[in-house]
Amino acid sequence: MCSSGCPTASKMDITPRKMVRLIQLGREEVLNSKTMWVCLSCFTCVVRCPRKIDLAKLGEALRQIRLRKGLDHIHISEIPEEERKKLPQIALVSNFRKFTS
Template identity: 45%
Template structure:
């Protein structure tokens, strides 16, 4: 990515505050050891590695909301159980999804689902998809 300018305003800014509030996590507890990225089963297809997602969040960089990674995370909790500092990255990912959904469009629309696929899938997959990819409130 392009060079970014860090500042106290940014690091203590609204985005950082909101991520911490929604996730209940202290972003600065992460010391970037990278264990989350090493264990993530979906990291190979992420544009930002899990530890980079936290790095961007720590610095309050809005680009993190554009990352595909936040939609690729399957909330499998592997990062959380392996984090030496007990940081629950799955909650940070959720906070980022919530903020991105508040700012933009739903990531999944009922009318875009293939009716035949919906008929074949276990309903809990679709239920989970709506919970993760749409803004509550429709």
């Protein structure tokens, strides 16, 4: 129900429900999921969740845990130079703020 309106649910490797369960069980494998990175923080899941779980906040917390461990999600060297030239500077800056430690 929570993820039925999620615009990026099809890109997630684990469902938000499974993400919550892994967190409850203390399973570190949740930190290797790409689900937290594809979340747009649009809060659709938060509004729809019958249990009032703030999935966007959980995703942000997981991102912060990874980044504080120095596990960056993106590296500038992985972005082709021609793409870097085309991208607006604000897109690069916002991505590095969100995806790097």
